[in-house]
Structure formats: C-alpha cells, structure tokens
Amino acid sequence: xxxYMSKRVVFLVPILIGVSxxxxxxxxxxxxxxxxxxxxxxxxxxxxxxxxxxxxxxxSILTQYYRxxxxxxxxDLGRSVISNVPVNKEIGDRFPAxxxxxxxxxxxxxxxxxxxxxxxxxxQNSLFDNASMVxxxxxxxxxxxxxxxxxxxxxxxxxxxxxPSARLTVGVDLLSITNIHILDSLLTGNLRALFDTFGxxxxxxxxxxxxxxxxxxxxxxxxxxxxxxxxYIRTAxxxxxxxxxxxxxxxxxxxxxxxxxxxxxxxxxxxGGAVLTETIFSWPGIGKLxxxxxxxxxxxxxxxxxxxxxxxxxxxxxxxxxTYSIIDPRxxxx
Amino acid sequence: xTKRIIALTMLLVVVVAGLVFAEPNNGGTLVYGRGGDSxxxxxxxxxxxESYKVTQQVFDTLVEYKPGTTAVVPSLASSWSxxxxxxxxxxxxxxGVKFHDGTAFNAAAVKFxxxxxRLVDHPYHQANKFIYYGYMxxxxxxxxxxxVAIDDYTVQFVLTQKFATFLSNLAMVPFAISSPDAIQxxxxxxxxxxxxxxxxxxxxxxxxxxxxxxxxDDYWDGKPYLEKIVFRSIPDNGARFMELQAGTVDIIDGIxxxxxxxxxxxxxxxxxxxxxxxxxxxxxxxxFEPFKDPKVRQAINYAIDKxxxxxxxxxxxxxxxxxxxxxxxxxxxxxxxGYEYDPAKAKKLLAxxxxxxxxxxxxxxxxxxxxxxxxxxxxxxxIQQFLAEVGIEAEIVSYDWATYLSKVREGEADSxxxxxxxxxxxxxxxxxxxxxxTNSNGFAYQSEELHEVLIEAQKVFDQDVRTELYQKAQEIxxxxxxxxxxxxxxxxxxxxxxxxxxxxxxxxTEKLNxxxxx
Numbered sequence: 143x144x145x146y147m148s149k150r151v152v153f154l155v156p157i158l159i160g161v162s163x164x165x166x167x168x169x170x171x172x173x174x175x176x177x178x179x180x181x182x183x184x185x186x187x188x189x190x191x192x193x194x195x196x197x198x199x200x201x202s203i204l205t206q207y208y209r210x211x212x213x214x215x216x217x218d219l220g221r222s223v224i225s226n227v228p229v230n231k232e233i234g235d236r237f238p239a240x241x242x243x244x245x246x247x248x249x250x251x252x253x254x255x256x257x258x259x260x261x262x263x264x265x266q267n268s269l270f271d272n273a274s275m276v277x278x279x280x281x282x283x284x285x286x287x288x289x290x291x292x293x294x295x296x297x298x299x300x301x302x303x304x305x306p307s308a309r310l311t312v313g314v315d316l317l318s319i320t321n322i323h324i325l326d327s328l329l330t331g332n333l334r335a336l337f338d339t340f341g342x343x344x345x346x347x348x349x350x351x352x353x354x355x356x357x358x359x360x361x362x363x364x365x366x367x368x369x370x371x372x373x374y375i376r377t378a379x380x381x382x383x384x385x386x387x388x389x390x391x392x393x394x395x396x397x398x399x400x401x402x403x404x405x406x407x408x409x410x411x412x413x414g415g416a417v418l419t420e421t422i423f424s425w426p427g428i429g430k431l432x433x434x435x436x437x438x439x440x441x442x443x444x445x446x447x448x449x450x451x452x453x454x455x456x457x458x459x460x461x462x463x464x465t466y467s468i469i470d471p472r473x474x475x476x
Numbered sequence: 477x478t479k480r481i482i483a484l485t486m487l488l489v490v491v492v493a494g495l496v497f498a499e500p501n502n503g504g505t506l507v508y509g510r511g512g513d514s515x516x517x518x519x520x521x522x523x524x525x526e527s528y529k530v531t532q533q534v535f536d537t538l539v540e541y542k543p544g545t546t547a548v549v550p551s552l553a554s555s556w557s558x559x560x561x562x563x564x565x566x567x568x569x570x571x572g573v574k575f576h577d578g579t580a581f582n583a584a585a586v587k588f589x590x591x592x593x594r595l596v597d598h599p600y601h602q603a604n605k606f607i608y609y610g611y612m613x614x615x616x617x618x619x620x621x622x623x624v625a626i627d628d629y630t631v632q633f634v635l636t637q638k639f640a641t642f643l644s645n646l647a648m649v650p651f652a653i654s655s656p657d658a659i660q661x662x663x664x665x666x667x668x669x670x671x672x673x674x675x676x677x678x679x680x681x682x683x684x685x686x687x688x689x690x691x692x693d694d695y696w697d698g699k700p701y702l703e704k705i706v707f708r709s710i711p712d713n714g715a716r717f718m719e720l721q722a723g724t725v726d727i728i729d730g731i732x733x734x735x736x737x738x739x740x741x742x743x744x745x746x747x748x749x750x751x752x753x754x755x756x757x758x759x760x761x762x763x764f765e766p767f768k769d770p771k772v773r774q775a776i777n778y779a780i781d782k783x784x785x786x787x788x789x790x791x792x793x794x795x796x797x798x799x800x801x802x803x804x805x806x807x808x809x810x811x812x813x814g815y816e817y818d819p820a821k822a823k824k825l826l827a828x829x830x831x832x833x834x835x836x837x838x839x840x841x842x843x844x845x846x847x848x849x850x851x852x853x854x855x856x857x858x859i860q861q862f863l864a865e866v867g868i869e870a871e872i873v874s875y876d877w878a879t880y881l882s883k884v885r886e887g888e889a890d891s892x893x894x895x896x897x898x899x900x901x902x903x904x905x906x907x908x909x910x911x912x913x914t915n916s917n918g919f920a921y922q923s924e925e926l927h928e929v930l931i932e933a934q935k936v937f938d939q940d941v942r943t944e945l946y947q948k949a950q951e952i953x954x955x956x957x958x959x960x961x962x963x964x965x966x967x968x969x970x971x972x973x974x975x976x977x978x979x980x981x982x983x984x985t986e987k988l989n990x991x992x993x994x
Contacts, residue, residue: 174878182523182881183896184611186915196604225515226667227683235683291714298722306719308685312507312706424710426684434512439878 143467146475150460154453161452162214162445163207169436169444170203176223176439197223210445219446224438229446232431237450238321239309240420240427244412246343247350247419252405255355259362259401264389266367274359281356290349290422297345305342307424314338346423350416354408361404365397372396398469406462413458414451500977500992505704508988509716509725513684513709516667519652520593520606525847525897525984528649530687530707532985534576535652535672538567538586539643543979543986544751546805546901548647552581552673553631562638562937569629573696575655576677583625588656590623590633600659608650612641612899638935640942644900649985675700675989684709701977701992720745720970727971727978733791733850739970746973749793752802752964753982754848755906756794756895758859759919759959764890766835773957775825777815779866784817785858786963789851793968797961799950800906804982806939807903807946812954814961822866834867840884840892844877847984848895848965855962856893884918892918895962897984903946904934911953921958 177193178185194200198209213220219229258278262271298306305311309323316335319326324343327336369375370393378388413428420430428447435443466473514527519535522528540551553567573581592600593609594617606616613619619642622634635642645651658671670678675697676689687707691700708725710716713732719725721742729750731739739747760767760776767773782796795803798814826834841856842849849855853874860870870891875883884892899905908930909915913922926949933945969980974994980986 172879174876174880174882178882178885179878180523181607183894184523184607185881185885186611187885187917189607189610192604193607226521226664232683287712291712291718294715294718294722298724299718302722306722306724307710307715308708311724312505312686312708421711422715424685424708424712424715426682426709430684430711437876437878 143464143475147460147464150463154456157456158449158452159211162210162449165445165448166207166210166441167203169439169441170206172439174439175199176441179438179440180224210442214449219449220442222435222440222443224440224443229442232443233428233446233450235321236426236428236431239425240413240416240429242322242324243343243346243350243416243419243425243427244409246347247412248354248405248409249351250347251351251355251358251408255358256362256401259359260366260389260394262359262363263366263370264385271363275363278356278359281352282360284352286349286353286418287422289352290346290419293345293349294422304345305338306345307342307422309339309342309425310335311338311342346419346425349422350412350419354405354412357404357408358401362397362401365400366393369393369397395469399466402462402465402469406458410455410458413454500701500990501994502699502701502992503703504701504993505706506702506727506975506988506991506993507706507708507725509708509710509719509728511709511711511713511716511730514681514687514707517670517678517681517687518654518667519650519670520609521602521667522650523607526709528985530689531652531670531672532649532674532987533676533689533705533989534670534674534678535649535654536674537647537649537652538569539647540987541647541901541981541983543990544981546644546753546898546982548643551647552586552653556643558937563635565633565635565642566626567631567633569631570696571629573673574694575658575671575673576692577655577658577671579655579657581653581673582628583631584628585656586631586653587623587625588659589653590620592659593651594618594620600663602664608648608899612645612648612651613639638937640934640937641900641902641904644902648900649983675987676702676705679704695989697989700989702988705988717970720972723972726975727969729967729969730845731968731970733789733793733968736791736793736968739968744973745970748969748971748978748980749966750969750980750984751804751982752795752966753805753898753901753984754896754965755797755800755802755910756846756849756855756893756962756965757797757800757959758891758893758962759889760891761887761889761918762920762922762958763887764837766829766831766837767891769829770955770957771825771829772831773959774815775822775829775866776863776868777822777957777960778818778825779822779868780859780862780960780962781817782962785855788858789854790963790965791850791968794963794965797963798954800910800953800959800961801903801946801950802898802964802982805898805901805903805906807943809947809950811947812950814954815957819862819865826866826868831867834863834869836869836871838873838890839863839870840873840875840880840889842877842880842893843874846895847897847967849893849963850965850967852893859893887917887920889918894918898982901982903942903949904930907946907949907953908934911958916958919958921956923952923956923958926952926956 177190221228258274262274265271294306297304314335316326317330319329323339378392416429417433420427432447512526514530515524516522517531519531536552538553539548542549552570554570556567558565592598593606596616610616619635619639621636624632626632655671659666662669675692675695677692679688679690681687689705691703693699716728717735720728739745760773762768786794798812839856842852856872863870912930913927929945929949933942936942976992976994977990
C-alpha cells in the first residue's frame with residue numbers, strides 16, 4: 143500500500159509539469175495579452191510595447207516557461223501581472239472559501255443523492271422512483287446560474303429568509319485564522335459568525351450541489367439495480383435475512399465503488415470549476431479567480447491556479463483509489 | 477378657534493421638526509455593491525474604475541471636479557496662478573491638512589509624489605507602471621520639467637510647453653497625493669496600504685469580497701456624515717440588483733437596462749442616472765474598400781436609427797449622439813445637424829457610391845458590456861437589421877475582450893463597436909484621443925486638416941479660442957463621417973431612497989463625504 147502510494151505521488155511530478163506546459167502553451171497561443179487588458183481602450187501602440195517589454199511578454203514562450211519553472215522549484219508562483227499580488231497569496235486567500243463551499247455542497251449532494259438512489263432502486267418503477275429520477279434529470283440539466291438567481295430571488299428577495307450572497311454579513315466580524323469560516327468561528331467561539339456563515343452557505347451549496355446530487359442519485363440507483371440482480375443477493379434473501387440487511391450490507395456496499403468514483407470526480411471538478419456559483423453568489427473562491435485571470439490574461443495566476451487545481455484533482459483520485467480497497471477487500475494495491 | 481390654533485401649532489411643530497430632521501444625520505454604514513474588486517489602491521498604479529471608486533474616498537488631488545460636473549475647483553490647493561507664457565504654474569496649498577498616518581501634507585509631499593511618477597530614477601518609481609501619468613502628461617517625465625517646493629505651502633510646476641489640459645489633468649483621481657512616509661514604509665506593497673488625506677481612511681481589504689473604509693474625523697472639508705463605507709464585489713448584474721431589493725446593499729451601479737423598469741417601480745428605491753462623459757460609436761475601417769468612400773460612411777450614418785437602439789438597449793437612458801463628445805462638455809458644437817434616420821437617403825448615397833445592391837461586411841461586437849454601452853451584442857444585432865434594410869449584409873463577429881481589443885486596434889475589423897469613457901472633461905480627451913490621425917489606427921481615418929486643428933487647440937489656454945477650434949474639428953468629423961456616433965450613456969445607479977447627498981459624477985467616481993441616511 144505504501145509503495146503504491148509513493149509511486150502515485152512520484153507520478154504527480156510529470157503530470158503536473160505536463161499540465162503546466164499545456165496550459166502555458168494554450169494561454170500564450172490565444173491572442174490578447176495582459177498589456178492589452180491593463181490598458182483597455184487607452185492603450186497606444188507605444189504604451190503597449192513598453193508594457194510588454196516590462197512584463198517580459200516579448201520573450202519566447204520557452205524562455206518564459208523556463209522562468210516559470212525556475213521559480214516553481216522554490217514553490218514561488220510569481221506575482222499577478224494585473225494586481226502585483228503574489229500568486230501564492232491569491233490562491234491561499236481563495237482556496238479555503240472554495241473548499242468550504244465544496245464540502246458543504248457535496249455533503250448535501252451525498253446525504254440526499256445516495257438515499258434517494260437506493261430508495262429509487264429498491265422500489266424500481268414506483269412513483270418515488272420515477273419522481274426522483276425526473277427531479278434528478280432537472281438537477282443535471284438546470285443551468286446553475288439560473289437556479290442560483292431563482293434561489294436568491296425566492297429566499298432572499300421575496301421571503302427574506304437567507305442572505306443573498308457573500309460569506310458574511312457586513313458588520314459581522316470574524317478573525318481569520320484558516321479562512322474556513324466555520325472552522326474559524328468554532329476556534330474563536332464566535333457563535334454569531336458561525337450562524338451567519340451557515341446562513342450564507344445554504345443557497346450557494348444548494349446551487350452547487352444540485353448537479354452532483356442528481357448524478358450521484360442516478361449512479362447509486364443504476365449501480366444498486368445491477369447489484370440487486372446478482373445471485374448472492376438472491377441467496378441472502380433465500381437465507382431468510384431481512385431486506386434491510388440485504389440492501390445495506392450485501393447490496394449497497396457492493397454498489398458503492400462506482401458511486402465513490404463519481405463522488406470523487408464531482409468533488410474534484412467542483413473545487414476547480416465552480417465559476418458560475420461563485421460568480422452568482424459573490425463567493426471569493428478559486429473558480430472565480432482562475433476565470434477572471436483567464437479573461438484578464440493574467441498568466442501567472444492562470445498557471446498557478448490550474449496547477450493547484452490539477453494537484454488537488456490528482457490527489458482526490460488517489461484517495462478514491464485507496465478507498466476502493468477499504469470498501470472492497472478484493473481490491474488490493476500491494 | 478382653539479382647535480384651529482392647536483392644529484396650526486401642530487403643523488408648525490411638524491414643519492420645524494421636518495427642518496431639524498432634514499439636517500444630515502451622522503453615522504451609518506453605506507454598503508456599495510459593484511461588479512468587481514479593485515485592482516489596487518495606489519491610484520497611480522491602476523486604470524480601472526473599481527479601484528478609483530475607493531481611492532477617490534481615501535485620497536485628495538490638488539484640484540478636483542465640482543460634484544456632478546467637470547469644472548475644476550480647489551481641493552488640496554486652495555488657489556493657483558499661471559505665468560504669462562503658460563510655463564509656470566504656482567499652487568498655494570491648504571494649511572493644516574494631515575495624512576491618515578498623521579504626517580503633514582505640504583509642498584514637499586506634493587513634490588515627492590510628482591517626482592515619483594515622472595522620474596524613472598526616483599527610488600519609488602515603478603517603470604512603465606504609472607500608466608496614466610505617461611498618458612496624460614506625454615510620457616516620463618513628459619511636460620513637467622520640474623516641481624519646486626518654494627516654501628511649505630507653495631509649490632511650483634515648470635512645464636516644457638504650453639499645455640492646455642494641465643489643470644484638468646491634475647483633478648483626475650490617479651494623480652492623488654499619497655503620504656510619502658507610507659510609500660517609503662510599504663514600498664511595492666503600498667497598493668494594499670493606501671494612506672491619503674481623503675474623507676475616509678482605509679481599514680481592510682478582503683480580496684474579491686469587500687473593502688472597508690472608516691470616517692476621517694479630521695477631514696479638512698468637514699467631518700463626513702457616514703461612519704463607514706463597505707465596497708462589496710458582486711459580479712453578477714442580476715444578483716447585485718437583487719441584493720439591492722433585499723436591502724443588503726444600499727447603492728449599486730452596473731444595472732442591467734432590463735432591470736431599470738423594475739427598479740423605478742420598487743418602493744424604497746430610486747434611480748440616479750450618471751451624467752454622460754462618454755460616447756458609444758460604430759467605427760468603419762477605411763482599409764475595407766467600400767468605406768474608403770465618405771458617401772458610404774455617410775449612408776451608414778443615415779441607415780441607423782439611434783433612438784430606437786437607445787430605447788431598446790439603453791433603457792432610454794442615453795442621449796442620441798451627433799458628435800463624438802457629449803453635449804454636457806464645453807466646446808460641444810450644437811449647430812451640427814447630425815445624421816437623422818433616413819434609409820431612403822442612405823440607399824441613394826450607396827447607389828451614388830457605386831453600391832446600389834449594397835455589399836457584405838463583418839460587424840464586430842464587444843463580448844462584454846462597457847461603461848458606455850450596456851448590451852453590445854444586442855446593439856450589433858439591431859445595427860445588422862438596419863443595415864440589411866439598405867442592402868448591406870453584415871455578419872456579426874465577436875471575440876473575448878482581450879482578443880477583441882487587440883484585433884480591433886490592429887485594424888482587423890471591417891467595422892466595429894467601441895466607445896470611450898472620458899478622463900478629464902476636456903474636449904481634447906475625446907477628439908484628439910479618439911480621432912486624431914495618430915490615434916485612429918483601428919479605423920484608419922487620416923485627416924491632416926483635423927490633425928492641425930487639434931494640435932493647435934492643445935497649445936492655447938483661452939477657452940473661447942479652444943472652443944472655436946473644437947467646434948471646427950467637429951464640423952470636419954461630421955463631414956468625413958469616420959464612424960457613427962451612437963449614444964452618450966447616462967448609466968443608471970440604483971440606491972435606497974433614504975440616501976441623500978449622492979451626486980453622480982460624469983467622471984465615473986464621486987466622493988461620498990456628503991452622503992447621509994435620512
């Protein structure tokens with residue numbers, strides 16, 4: 143197991159270098175550069191040229207990439223060309239916000255999606271099955287920005303139950319330690335901030351969790367249906383076991399592998415790609431950061447955030463692979 | 477009778493109370509919702525409006541624009557004079573003003589700031605980063621040859637040439653005076669620790685979320701009414717508008733024209749249009765064969781119904797444009813007839829130019845709303861329709877914003893939408909900046925006659941003479957019709973109706989020290 147893990151971690155290096163090179167190439171091939179974005183309508187050709195020289199944009203791509211790698215060895219991602227803030231700090235500031243939202247959103251998706259999937263499978267073709275699968279279809283197809291705006295309109299504007307956006311209400315102070323607000327408010331014993339944080343998390347988490355919830359429910363259902371048709375399930379029933387034990391111990395556990403895979407993949411993609419949710423709910427996270435950086439051609443920030451997202455994605459896959467062996471003893475990595 | 481007296485007394489009490497309560501209230505936190513975060517808070521380093529909205533509160537300039545106009549009035553400088561040859565400007569500075577860090581504002585501080593911007597060997601100069609300095613003062617060191625501190629409260633600027641826009645330029649937010657101590661203390665990180673003399677002090681910046689300011693009790697222009705201002709970044713237009721409806725923010729900008737009607741009908745909210753200092757235009761690139769003929773360009777001017785576009789896509793909140801500069805600015809030539817919507821005339825002109833059947837072309841549209849044009853893609857579609865009516869087949873092309881700007885500037889578009897938000901309220905900043913032969917590569921308009929007039933106008937101080945020159949320039953532009961002047965957008969700002977004292981500025985940012993809650 144340890145040997146397997148270390149092998150996987152070593153493989154990380156070439157993967158990340160490959161990812162960074164591809165991103166570097168792609169963003170430099172697209173027309174438009176930070177100098178254009180910084181000067182906007184005001185750029186004269188001379189000013190643009192001067193700024194490009196200053197930002198090192200006139201060097202060849204390989205020279206620029208070499209400069210990037212040289213810094214990367216010291217874990218230095220450089221500075222944003224737009225704001226001049228170190229990229230490490232930009233990412234460090236934003237990542238906890240994304241992590242908090244993703245965990246909360248995935249939590250909702252899992253605790254609703256899995257039971258719904260199991261129930262739908264055990265009562266196949268029942269009213270509940272059909273209804274929940276229709277809802278799930280909506281969940282997958284609904285544009286997140288639309289859902290988000292509707293949630294804000296209903297729960298904030300019309301009913302006034304929940305705050306529309308941001309992470310904390312103006313006037314609620316919270317000492318930032320980890321920048322994960324729930325953790326910080328617990329650490330400092332700040333109950334007001336804790337409740338306020340929860341209130342702010344609900345709407346974006348629902349919006350963010352809707353698609354994974356639907357996918358998880360559908361995956362759980364189909365995986366359960368397949369397992370429940372196996373011979374050993376029939377045997378278990380024949381032994382006279384009650385159906386709850388059959389479903390959860392014999393059925394669900396064996397149906398879990400594909401579900402875990404989906405949960406892991408969804409988790410990874412939410413961490414990097416929650417651009418729409420973060421935009422609608424003014425959530426200062428990494429998805430919005432990388433999106434803005436791409437639009438502004440802020441090369442160092444794009445590089446840095448993509449690298450971090452890739453790293454997390456690979457790590458989550460590793461964790462998923464390792465959980466397989468815990469759930470299913472037949473899978474072993476030694 | 478007694479009843480009447482009682483009634484009158486009560487009425488009097490109510491009126492008096494009303495008068496008393498109409499006095500501005502002190503205190504309260506104003507939450508300002510805007511579309512993006514500030515890039516940085518050192519005003520000379522940035523070019524984006526979101527940064528200026530904040531630095532306008534933290535800093536002062538030597539002179540400033542009178543609220544709601546672009547007339548220059550005293551600020552940190554209480555008076556000034558200029559030598560007869562126009563080369564030496566002397567400013568008397570306000571006494572007793574302190575920076576937020578407690579250090580004194582004086583002539584040495586002014587000199588430090590200007591030397592930092594203009595001298596490339598100054599220890600706190602950042603090469604090529606002070607974009608607006610080079611832009612407004614013709615490079616580094618540009619037209620400012622020297623800055624001399626005569627005594628503590630007198631500072632002199634020695635210029636290399638007569639420079640008509642000098643005073644208007646000094647009023648611009650990027651040229652705000654920072655505390656020299658703070659710049660030395662923070663070095664390259666000063667942009668996150670701004671220290672000025674302005675009505676509000678910087679407190680905290682949570683990136684991409686909020687910037688908090690608190691009142692400067694010692695402000696030289698009287699204690700500001702608001703206790704705090706929080707600038708929140710709310711990127712989505714719809715979400716920002718709903719925050720205003722929900723009451724979690726007090727004032728927002730960047731309202732989608734589609735929401736204007738709802739806002740006007742919502743109780744407790746009001747609309748305040750920002751005076752226009754901008755122009756939205758549709759440029760015709762003279763590299764593209766048909767546009768070489770002025771008749772074709774005039775035909776297109778006649779073919780587009782501006783008022784319909786304004787009603788549909790600017791929510792009616794724009795002035796139909798006949799000149800490249802807005803009517804509120806001095807030097808505006810109101811005798812220009814403009815091109816009225818007249819498709820028959822357009823067709824006739826096209827036929828005269830040898831295109832009776834029209835032609836095919838590309839019409840480029842911006843991918844993003846800009847301060848001068850809220851819905852460029854829809855506007856492009858409308859123009860496409862209008863052109864189709866006179867036989868011109870336009871294909872809409874769009875790229876992301878960075879690509880769009882690059883390509884348009886290189887002259888790759890046959891025709892394109894773009895616009896301009898003015899900087900200093902001087903006609904030069906519209907006519908020369910946009911249409912002089914040195915600045916018009918995107919649409920390849922080269923008028924020697926216009927160039928001479930515009931250069932002449934840069935060298936005189938007399939506003940009457942300059943007005944005459946700029947009016948002539950507008951005549952030349954009208955005849956040549958290098959582009960279609962579409963509209964001057966008076967962008968809507970939405971606010972709670974209990975907010976008083978907010979005067980939107982044509983420059984795009986305003987000081988909030990006189991704002992208060994009813």
